[in-house]
Amino acid sequence: MEDERRLIKFFTSLALLLALASQGNVLRVRVMVTDGTGAPIPLPRVVLLVSDNPATGEPRRVRTDANGLIELKLAPGSYTVESDRPVAFGGKTYLWTQIVDVVPGKDTVLDLTAKNAEIGTATNTTATDAAAPVEASSAVLLSKFHDSVVEIWTPTRHAEGFLIDSRGLIATSHSAINGATAVEIEIRTRTAHFKVPGNVIADDRATGAAVIWIDPQAMGSIPPIDLRCGAADRPVARYEDEITTIAAPMLTAKDVLDGVVTRVTSQAIFADLRISRETAGGPVFNSSGDLLGISSIEADPTRFTRIAAWTIPIEKACEAMAIAEKMMAGAAPPKGIRLPIETDVAGTAMSMAAAKQQKAPLTTIKASDFDITLLTSTQAREDGSSDPRLDFDTWTDYLRYTPPVLLVRVSPQLEESFWKTLARGAAMTQGVNLPPLKNFTSNFLRLRAQCGDTEVLPIHPFVIERRINDKQSIREGLYVFEPAAFGPQCSTIRFSMYSEKDSQKPDTRAIDPKLFDQLIKP
16 A cells, blocks of 8 residues: 555656646756957857756756857756856856756746856866866857858758858858859848848859859848958968868858868868868858858768868959959849748648658659659658658758758659660560660759749759769759648649750649648648
């Protein structure tokens, strides 16, 4: 009987704890100090330990984001928030230990600043010292130039760049552009988020740099990062110098990455900077905060190995800037129209419907020259499928993390030419039974989607490109739309697909709106 009472008491207490946790309030912890001018600087990547009072287990390890912020959902009670290691900034170290009460029905804010920190003097320590302070000087760069770094979307890849001129000029690397002439620029400031078109006006393989032009009105008051092309005292990189870049990964917050110079040539500054293909093209600074150049990496997307990153020196970037100045003469930037972006407002209904359909066969609609596959991002994340329509090549990571979106995949159909049919017939006369020798009708070029008489702009007009041999490659379209872009509100839905063979004559297919209604609703 006593054991039963203890068991009942245990489960009652457990249920109470679970109920409190499910109704937990938000604890917002902000870590911020001031620089020499008194300006507030949020500190990113600061690791804190959060434990309940009295402690019932190991502390919870959390890390501040690019804005120096942590948000935790906690049950009401008393908690201790403390630094995992001291934070070094501006020649000082900061160490925090604070007790905070999370009150039922109310969100709690805890500011960790110089006023409630234990402050010491930073000393030289080795990086391998477990007690060494975490260096946060690069937080100044992130705070100062956070808004100046932008994302670049081309049909085949994601990269980044940074504003270099108030006329709407953005610098990036040649490899980041990947041959595109028109791109989309996604701007994420601390207070706004939007996307505008951009034109590539300089893309120079010799210098390794590229320049994009956007509507200058789109940048507003965002400060440019000056290349200082006419200055005589530009910074010089040396072996083992510490460098920093601001990374802008797709679908997530910006961050700073640090590295050390390993080799310097007249063409490049090599370093152990751990950027990826999607974060190439950003600004690289020295330890004093001076701009050194543009980050670049030539990673093979088909391989998992990573090669060393390098920085395009300012001298080379200025040569590309001179090319851009000539191209701007008598020309105008693209209009700063707002392009669609991903949003979490898409509704749970779409995710639920797609989850139910994950194991169901995908539906493909045939046009004259192309196959059209309609699916959601949830279906695209189906694990372990051998269906080639769920192989997204370089855009796999995007579909792994994107909010709910609608996907339209356009694939060229296969055909067998007259000469291949003749060759197969000749082989059969010799007793050799060859399978049909198929080829693609024509590679995909672009898609125009219409809801009634209104053209629907995609969030992204992606292209999946696979090389067959040295001379041939297959191009498919992967267009990303807002979840409710098509449906019963459309009197008609038409997809017009254009091929490289005939860029003016569309292959048009009308699609029943009910197909989209079934796709996004449970």
